[in-house]
Amino acid sequence: MAGWSATGLRWEGVPFATFYRELIEPAVAPAEPVTHLGFGGLDGYRSFVTIEDALAADVLLADHLAGRPLDSDHGAPLRLVSPSQYGYISTKHLCLIEVRSAPPAKTFGRTPLIQAHPRARVWEEERHRYLPAWSLRSFYRMLVPPFMLLSARGSREDGDGDE
Numbered sequence: 001m002a003g004w005s006a007t008g009l010r011w012e013g014v015p016f017a018t019f020y021r022e023l024i025e026p027a028v029a030p031a032e033p034v035t036h037l038g039f040g041g042l043d044g045y046r047s048f049v050t051i052e053d054a055l056a057a058d059v060l061l062a063d064h065l066a067g068r069p070l071d072s073d074h075g076a077p078l079r080l081v082s083p084s085q086y087g088y089i090s091t092k093h094l095c096l097i098e099v100r101s102a103p104p105a106k107t108f109g110r111t112p113l114i115q116a117h118p119r120a121r122v123w124e125e126e127r128h129r130y131l132p133a134w135s136l137r138s139f140y141r142m143l144v145p146p147f148m149l150l151s152a153r154g155s156r157e158d159g160d161g162d163e
Contacts, residue, residue: 012064040096
């Protein structure tokens with residue numbers, strides 16, 4: 001869970017709700033209530049979201065960024081993009097969609113101090129499963145300047161910066 005954000009990105013692809021309604025929903029047993037979806041990447045990364053969050057209007061199965069096909073750094077060949085949630089939900093290199101009738105028993109995090117919030121909504125500052133947003137806000141805001149500095153330095157070293 002990094003302390004930086006990228007804004008103004010123009011992702012292109014298929015709305016996840018359309019994909020779900022046309023391909024997944026017809027294949028699910030009607031008696032089994034779908035409450036969560038799991039998303040897996042080729043790199044082994046997995047994220048889990050509520051069905052409500054997955055079907056939000058802004059969730060996309062993206063294959064293009066800024067008019068160009070995704071490259072491996074941005075999650076090629078396919079990436080789940082959920083702009084209303086923190087970035088760890090937006091699974092890169094998407095290769096698996098898992099339908100669940102209950103939340104996963106264990107999600108991101110190895111210790112009680114590092115436990116991702118199950119919904120991860122940005123506007124609610126849902127960063128941690130157990131701790132309230134106000135308790136983490138100062139800590140996360142302290143991390144933003146160093147991450148911005150490191151990100152800017154990396155861009156200049158890659159030849160993408162202004163210098």
